Amino acid sequence: MARLKLAVLISGRGSNLQALIEACRDPAYPAEIVLVLANEPDALGLERAKAANIPTRVVDHRNFSDRPAFEAALTTAIEAAGARLVCLAGFMRLLGEGFVRRWRDRLINIHPSLLPAFRGLHTHERALAAGVRVAGCTVHFVRENTDQGPIIVQAAVPVLPGDDVGRLAARVLVQEHVVYPLAVRLIAEGRVTIVAERVVIADARTPAGALVNPGPEL
Numbered sequence: 001m002a003r004l005k006l007a008v009l010i011s012g013r014g015s016n017l018q019a020l021i022e023a024c025r026d027p028a029y030p031a032e033i034v035l036v037l038a039n040e041p042d043a044l045g046l047e048r049a050k051a052a053n054i055p056t057r058v059v060d061h062r063n064f065s066d067r068p069a070f071e072a073a074l075t076t077a078i079e080a081a082g083a084r085l086v087c088l089a090g091f092m093r094l095l096g097e098g099f100v101r102r103w104r105d106r107l108i109n110i111h112p113s114l115l116p117a118f119r120g121l122h123t124h125e126r127a128l129a130a131g132v133r134v135a136g137c138t139v140h141f142v143r144e145n146t147d148q149g150p151i152i153v154q155a156a157v158p159v160l161p162g163d164d165v166g167r168l169a170a171r172v173l174v175q176e177h178v179v180y181p182l183a184v185r186l187i188a189e190g191r192v193t194i195v196a197e198r199v200v201i202a203d204a205r206t207p208a209g210a211l212v213n214p215g216p217e218l
Contacts, residue, residue, distance in 0.1 A: 004031040004188035007083035009074070010038050011092040014045020015173065016110055016180050020087065021052045023181035030188035035081035037074065039093055055081065061093055071099040078103075085187060088142065089180070097144045105194060107142040108187070110180050112172050114138060114154055119147035124165045124172070135159050135168060137176045139183035141194065150199045152183040152192060 006024075008017050017036060023029050036049035036056045049056045057077045064070035070093075078086060088109040100107065113123040115138040118130075127135045136156040143149035155175035159168060186192050191202040 004085055005034045005083045006031050006085050006087055007035040007037055007078045007081055008033055008087045008089050009091040010036060010043050010045040010089050011040050012043055012090050014048045014089060016089040016176055017045045018048050019177035019181055021048065031184050034083050037077055067096050068098060071096055075102055100142055100144050105141060108139060108183065109142050110137060110139050110176055111147050112137050115140060115147060115151060124169045128163060133159055135172055137172050137179060139179050150194050150197055152199050153179045155179045
């Protein structure tokens with residue numbers, strides 16, 4: 001079976017990109033990265049990709065007169081690489097309706113909260129300020145509204161006494177590196193479908209609505 005071709009969009013250090021690179025090194029993993037695309041020329045993730053011999057492109061948003069032109073350039077690069085799934089991994093530009101529609105159900109994101117809680121920025125600060133007992137991360141399909149869309153996989157992380165933003169963020173990041181490759185694998189294996197804007201996972205041993213800290217049984 002052919003491996004699913006991925007384009008990974010980044011803006012910075014690319015730690016979730018690295019998790020995907022590591023997963024794709026396994027010949028049994030059902031996906032491969034064919035392009036790492038950055039909007040920032042100095043994004044550290046570009047060096048990670050080059051070290052793994054993955055093609056890279058820079059599409060600097062500052063070189064375009066408006067967002068549609070920038071996003072058209074993104075699409076051109078993604079299509080030229082033959083990618084079939086677009087993975088946002090710390091891509092710090094809001095994407096417009098045209099791009100989201102073009103890649104509908106083939107565009108996923110990872111967000112450092114248990115969506116729908118704490119959409120947007122400063123998730124860990126807001127979680128601590130709210131006094132929640134559990135934080136976490138979510139991989140979801142992208143829709144037009146920020147940090148909304150069918151949820152694929154989530155992982156829960158306890159908020160511990162004395163936590164600050166750095167400690168909580170570090171523990172959540174560990175789980176991000178687990179769930180993003182898992183979500184891609186489920187999609188690449190053809191086990192993910194969207195029914196009434198909710199994800200259904202075929203052959204899951206746990207209910208599709210309870211994929212929290214998923215194990216290898218999925």
